[in-house]
Amino acid sequence: MYGISYVIFKKCVALISALMLLIVGMDEKNLPSPDGAEVISRHRYVLEDYYMSNQGVTNDGTYYYFSGKKNLGKARMSDGEIFLINTSPIPKELKALGCDHIGGLTCYDGIVYAAIEDGPDYLHPFIVLYDAQTLKFTGKYYELPQSLHIEGVPWCAFDAQKQVIYTAEWSNAAVLNVFSIDGLKLIETIPLSEPVDRIQGAEMYGRKLYMSSDEENDLKRVFSVDVDTGEVKTEFTRNIGKEFEAEDLTVYEGENGPVICVLDRGARRKSMNLTKYIITG
């Protein structure tokens, strides 16, 4: 039996959560429509869930994996509910180097790969591996070349076909960095047809790397890079507004092509939206 104080506490949290969701829902009831895409659903996260989900997102077809700045969360894709968390995922050796920020996530074959950086000088960019089932640290991490990540490592994305991981610089990235899965060794860099700025996260679908940009205007576009040619394209324009902070994205196979799920931090900085888009051209 739960104690009466625990039951009251849980009921209070549920009430505060419902009120916050109501306020955010009213705040955001007239969001502009995207160009070149259609919104198919939006899931909001507040309170504890906000701290588990305000940076990164990836999926394995059954579960979403989220990162907060210092946390990890796992949710069912069927209802979006976070049911498993890890509130101390950064390995202590990396904390000792000043690493205090988990960014974008990607996953493959039961492993969640997290981009983790230090600050304010960004001397130690890492990719850290977690067990997707438990969210526990696997004991494996790899330091990336600092010369390729002078403003940290904001995201990483797995290419299952080539068995490589991509990263890029935060500001006006001119190339994609391509790392082997075995030991995260730099294989090559792919020149981009045009620079991409303030990319918060990315994920592969087909031969395209989809990217979420936190550009400093209202557009908050989703770009793609053809990883075989480096050709950059605007996939769609979200028009979400500059009061939102665009974060990572993830992509899964829908009935008629990719479903692109983009994380945004709300205008009050107290809620997250995971918005699903389908591309309409």
Ligand SMILES: [Ca+2]
């Ligand atoms: Ca991602």
